[in-house]
Amino acid sequence: MSLLSRLAMPGQVRSVAASGPAGPLYVTSCGASPLETVVTVLDLSGSVLARRAYAGTGRPRSRLSADGTLWVAYPGRGGRVLEGVLPDGSAGPSVVPECGPGDEIGAFVLLDDGFCVAWAGASRLLRRSRDRRASPPSPRVARYTREGACLWSAPVALGEVSHPGVLGMSADTGWEARPVRPWVPDAVDVEVDPWEPLLVSGDRVAASFGDARSGIGKTFFLDLDSGESVSATSPAPRGRKAIAGRGEFLIGSQGYGAFTTARHGRDGSETARWASHGAMLVDGQGIVLGPELENRLPSASRFRRLDRDNTLVDGPELPGYYTSFPARDSEGTTVFWRDGRLLAVDADLNGRELYALPGPPDDSHHVISRIVLMDGGRVVVALGAELLVLSTGLGPLP
Template structure:
């Protein structure tokens, strides 16, 4: 690794069960590694091979999703508490994980015209196709208790239900690319940050799903900890 190394700027330190996932990236080349540590003593249990950096999430107790995008890589791996790869998918995006083990979310392919889709990552490393996605930038999604995922993309507030059917909740002419998290609050309120603005919508969605990663940073408090 080069001497100039910067901490991964997308996700914070992830803690799940008795394991910690700490990611570091080379600021010049975009390659990085994730180190899996024992929470009690801090010993390194395992580490990923150097690869292009990508999105990450908690998948379950002691388990993590590690994405890789760039230099021809467009993958997501699931790692167990020993750092072993239990599944790997040919997809990368802002993935969510609910308490039933469902992993899904919008892909984040880095090119136009868009070839991204909403995907479900099946346990056998196969992909279940959801609706195609137009545009480029995507807010980090949120999932309700019925498995419906809501996010902002290409000037639209979109919801994809558990049957992988897309619903357009709101649309406007908007090309801003500075997007943050999507929050799902009480009584179906959806909050999205776009650039310097925060937009609030009323929707038919239910409460935020229970599980290890139902929205960005694991919960509404931005607290990525799963006991």
């Protein structure tokens, strides 16, 4: 195993993607200014093929289509724009979805015939320079054609939220911690969930919003064709999510004493629950597995498999804390970055180290991209503002 290249990007990387195993790679990052979005197109040797910069909001958002067009969300032309970046780095098609003043694209998903967008108010970074007296827009989910025409728009009401693990202080009891009563977040504090906020599978949409101050949120299940509400989860600490099958989703919850993952069926009802939370993969047979993620040190996390009978199967222990979302090759080996190392866990849940960065851990590497598995066993991962391309003995994606 070896490090093939280590490349500096313009700023903190938010996503790495490729439309095929041969590349090219599309890296979306912040620019010299945290409010600038930069897209860098590279080949597998690390050579920069093109670079484009856009006005940003401090939260770069991009999605890659099957034809190799990277769609980027940015403010422009008096609204919010979705613009394509072609494989050669040139500008592609652009769309201005119908929206209201103050709306910001919190997340979006590419559909065969258009887009699904989760809208929220402007980010806190931008609010500092705006009129705080203006009423923030209500969060909503909307579906659009490829021309930007709105097919439906569904308002999202977070409503009253609470969780038994949220504590406050009371002078009446000598400033002892006490459970916080249910509360309704102000509209300005409702944001899209930072972890997989918008997922589409089959004819179902899973859109996650939460209270920015407490981290308590809900996932709303909507009908993709009509936008009608199907159901919503109970308020809970936010966590990682994934598509579990056609119209099915995994919803994780971590924090305030919660450490769970639940599977939700097409009607939104809970069909399974595990006492584990992490960056979980779901393979073609419906097997769920991945590295656990929890907010405590020293870590008690393991690599886990979540079996259908709600039981857990132990893999190797996982020291450290900061972890990438994993990838899995055709032989059933899962690869991910954790604690300054590239780790692999095979189909029998045996773990091994593939590569370790020399020297002490770098604090700038705490923001980690998803793992991208390319031709020839190449693994691509971004750490902070750096892009690493490593040679491994892994197989191709299934």
